[in-house]
Amino acid sequence: MILYMSLIESEQDRSKFETIYMDYRGLMFYIARDILGNDSDAEDAVQEAFLKIIKNIDRIDLSECHKTKLYIVIIVRRTAIDIYRRKRKSDNNVPFDENYIDEGCEDVSAGEQIENTLDKLDLVNAMAGLPDRYRDVILLKYYNAFSDAEIAKTLETTESNVRKLLERAKKRLVREYEKGGTVQ
Amino acid sequence: MTITEEMLYENAEKAAILYLDKTDAEYQSENEHVFSGRFERNMRKMIKDQKRSPGQRRFISIMQKAAIVLLIALAGAFATTMSVKAYREEFINFIKRTTHRATNIEYRIGDVEYCEVDLNKTAFGYLPQGFEITEQKIGDEEAFYTIRNSDGGTLYIDLYVVTDTTVGVLSINTENTEVSYPTINGEKALLSIETEGLILVCSQRNVICKICGIVSEQDAVRIAENISLCFEKEQ
Structure with missing residues (x-):
């Protein structure tokens, strides 16, 4: 029974991931591009954000659409900021006011x-x-x-x-x- | 009026929606972005990976942390140094050493009612419903079984014979797992449970059994209890 439940959970998780991908990738891209300033880095940020989302997929409840959206917006924004920081590290710039x-x-x-x-x-x-x-x-x-x-x-x-x-x-x-x- | 925790909870939903609406509004006028081929390929791969059998995908993770069992030939004539009496007084020693990341177990015949075993005649008296052996590789001193069900669930059962000239050394990554030592068929066993599955290591006489996969603790113990080994002759 535990095995069965485990598979069901995973099925739900798989469906959840695809739904998030289809529904939010556009928004995620624009948020990331706003921070990073170019399409290529923004796509990298979206991809990196999805990897983080996969790891935390159990935290997402699609029936709570605003909570899901907020969580995704925060994840992608933070990911984009991290990428921005990594790219600017050599210039000693402190982007935004994230200190x-x-x-x-x-x-x-x-x-x-x-x-x-x-x-x-x-x-x-x-x-x-x-x-x-x-x-x-x-x-x-x-x-x-x-x-x-x-x-x-x-x-x-x-x-x-x-x-x-x-x-x-x-x-x-x-x-x-x-x-x-x-x-x- | 003061700002209390309750007020924060009460107003948080409206604040979140207001913020999200504002975020949506910022990007509403944007043309739909056409993602690059590289991005699409990578995401397809990611989604495909998510679609892979959950059992197998999780099992890969388990196996990366799983037990390593080695049968190491003992130097010297170990057996000949043992008296017949000693052989009959002790069983396989279960020697446990724990570090912050791993639990190492040493199975060593100090003694034993050492028995020859014909692994070809091993029988599994219990497998969880829907599971059946799909692959097996059986040698004189080790046997490997892959057991699957139609939903992609996979279990692996390995058997290792410890002889009077070998020692079984087993190392399990037990970092962030729940470890216990149940008794199975009268012998001390090791059960390591993590969110993605479990590893159960037990022994019958001089045979070590390792069960690994996504299965309940009860099922794993029941599988182990019902493995019937064909011991041929006692020395």
């Missing part, structure tokens, strides 16, 4: 700020408008309901890094919320 862990510390802990009274702005816009690195962890945690370990695996970082990112994302969220966050 997230080295960002300056803020005095008040996110925990304290999160308790501040804030009632005037739109939290949805503030969350959607966060910088990529913060929005990724916030949405993976609070929408996709990933554990810190799962987020770390998805973003190819450490759990400790994820916790720091979440802390800083919340601080940023409070700031944006106060200002009246909008989608950038």
Whole structure:
């Protein structure tokens, strides 16, 4: 029975992979090309992203289309950024603002700020408008309901890094919320 | 009003959809990209690989981590140094050494009710439903069986005879696997389970049996328990 179930699961996984490929490859390509600037590198990024998706295919539930899409968008964007970094490594360029862990510390802990009274702005816009690195962890945690370990695996970082990112994302969220966050 | 964890959970879905809609809108005006032949070929290969029999695909992974069994000729007249009494008092020694990545087992006849065995007469009293032997290669001191079902599920069963002049050395990569030592037919065995399948190593008298594949623990143990070996004569 276990063997049978194992095969069924795999059948589903196989179908899932093809569905993702057909439905999302275009979007994945455009996201990657935006970051990498050319078609060839973008295709490499899409292919690399699919390899990561295969490894994590069990995390994807096609019935949750927005969660699936968000997960795929994050995977391909991160993959494209990694490729960009590898290509620019020799130039010592730091692309984008992905130096997230080295960002300056803020005095008040996110925990304290999160308790501040804030009632005037739109939290949805503030969350959607966060910088990529913060929005990724916030949405993976609070929408996709990933554990810190799962987020770390998805973003190819450490759990400790994820916790720091979440802390800083919340601080940023409070700031944006106060200002009246909008989608950038 | 404060931003609580509950608020983050409540608003996350809308935020995700807003972000995804914005992302879609950015690329809506793009012409449909025609992927290069290289990309299409690579992706076809990837999809084809995904379509390959899951059992075989997973099994490749298992085999990469699987056991290596070596029958090494012992230097010197090992057997002649043993007394007849010793032969009858002990059985195959199960010597386990564990490192952080591997579990090594040494099967050595220190003794034994050493028996000749005719591997050609081996019978499998139990195979999971739908499975049958599709290939077999049987020699004097080792036998290899490939057992398949119609859904592409594959099991491999290897038998190795440890003689009075050989020692069976087995090394299993047990990193990130769940290892246990069940008793099968009165002998200590090793069971290594990972997400992709399992490896069971057990012994009957002086024959080591290795079962490897995608099968439940219960089925693997039942297969092992029901392997009937034809021991011919005791020394």
